[in-house]
Amino acid sequence: MTRFVLVTVVAWLLSAALSPSHVRAQTPPADPTAAFQDDVHASAGLTCVACHANETNGTYRSPLRTAIAPACATCHSDPTYMQRFAPQVRVDQWLQYQTSTHGKRMAAGDDRVATCTDCHGAHGVKRVTDSRSPVSPLNVATTCARCHGDTARMTLFNRTAAPPADWAASVHATALLKRGDTSAPTCATCHGSHGAVPPGVSSVANVCAQCHVREAELFRSSPKKVIFEAIGQAECLTCHGNHRIEPPADTLIGLDKGAVCAQCHDATGNGAGTIRDMRQALDRLSTAMSRADATITRAEHAGMLLDDGRAALRTAREHQVQSHVLVHAFAAGPFGEQATAGIAAAQRAQEAGDAALRELQTRRRGLAIATLLVLAFLVTLGLKIRSLSWTA
């Protein structure tokens, strides 16, 4: 009985909030009935009256926007009810939402901020694992960008609309959208989904450390940790930025313009020597790898097999990645070992490539000699044939 009353109220509120004149973050589908046919709630056996319970005359009003989240929560916060459909489904969305900036503003009566239907849709709701869902990993950034990339809308909240475009230019977006790596972070990975808030200066390292565990450990053990805390710098963000994270590159290290170290260090200060040594080691490793790769590729194109060379090159690449990671220790020792091991592996790859090219030359010289012998034989044969005559 309690549920019936709740659903009735929810249905009325939903119909009121979805009135055409209201400012919405998400455009409702043109045909709600058709959209509902492909809705996760429809496939669970629910019908229109589950939300529009007291409106049986076929005219359903949009609910108030401030009432949508509480309405959804009547079912989605009820573990007993939700377990009927999915035993492991989470039921903390409503609690999370109340802690978010969206939830707090909505609770204060500001209905311009996002609520459930803005991200999930109203009548064609899909599971998050469904690639058609606006909140599936590949789509969630676009969904957030509808509001957070809208300058006019963000100006109302005194916020910049740059983050979605910045993220789209990041190494994370490349991994997710171009390589299809759904483990790459998107908006919700760092900000949370229902409890969306920007991570603070002190907690940002924890957010990055969800994936970059080793880098975080090294940083926390390094002398930089204390220094950054003292000057109020936000750890990872100081060097890497927040949304527009660049791919790891050797050029980030160094004292030249564009290098992140140069933001604080100059050529005369403490640590300049270490920074310079690190950069030189990375440059040497990178050059050795490029040279070996070019040699191996040349030999492969000529038909040689270079499994050993390719394996050595992979090892060099692993050492290069490790070197990039060990930069976060801000110490020359362990970094130098990795870089040296990488250079040695690149040299092994180079030697394998050079040996293959030498072998190729030997083959070609051998063939040239064989071809000359065959041609000499052909000429002799031709002369012999010409010298023979017969009577028809």
Place this chain on the structure above:
Amino acid sequence: MPTPLRAWLDERLPLADLIETLRHKTVPHHRHSIWYYFGGVTLFLFGIQVGTGALLLLYYRPSANEAYESVQFITARVPFGWLVRSIHAWSANLMVAGAFAHFFSVLFLHAYRRPRELTWVSGVLLLFLTLAFGFTGYLLPWNEVSFFATRVGTDIAAAVPLVGHGLVRFMRGGDDVTGATLTRLFGFHVAILPAVATTLVGLHLLLVQRHGMSVPPSVEQRAAEDPKTLGAMPFLPHFLLRDLFAWTAVLALMAGLATFYPWELGAKADAFAPAPAGIRPEWYFLWAFETLKYVPPRIAGIDGESLAVITMGVGAAAVLLLPFLAGRRSGARRLIVYLGAAMLGFMLFMTGLALTGGAR
């Protein structure tokens, strides 16, 4: 040859008779004589195939888990393995080209006429066997391209009415291309086909020896008016040396191709990976592959692909029985030239279409 050894051999083998026969054997010499050498070149390449194939067998392992690695080992680690594998692959392709050139030269010069009907039939069967060698050998490296091309190729057999699905299962050793297909095709490639081919080559050579080289009707007519236009070249040593010249030239070409364009191995086959773009069979099957792409799904209520496969089967049977269908009429011979030229033109056109993109 030293006299005692020759005497010893003469006592046991009919060498003297053989040499005497060859000494008196002649080959017709006229303006189309050049085409006689393609049969010899194809035979030479068959010999290369047998030799290099036997060497590859020393290291090749015919199982889905080991085939690719064993070919990689042959190419990378076995001394001159790269050369042997490349020569095997290149000579296979040159052999198909040689067999087609021989086939069309015999067709256009009307060498299938009485009494050479069986020479023609054995030759056409050898051409089909050559194509079968190509098909069965293609999968053996177990690489990505050969795996998916074999899947597509064996799928075509399903269009054969009544027995299609059984035929596909027979060729694959199951419902899909698997390790069982590899083992099966390997068996065909190294045992069954060579046994049949060797027998047919023997029969073909015996019949060529029995009936001699055919002289084209146009040359015969001209010789009737002017006997100087048709000569007779001694087989020993004149023709044999020219044959040797052609073989040596082919050997030089093959060595050059093997060294400068070594046959690539590609990536290992993965049955669960999506088929890479641009999968297509070997060049000599391309014309049929491309033709099937243009066939409508239904023709007069009949499955289009089945109809195309039946048409190709009927065409192959007509080619095999050509001497018996053509008879002795000169009008029929003219028609055969036109049909042969149309067939060659069609095959070249469809192959060109497939190589330049064609139907997707």
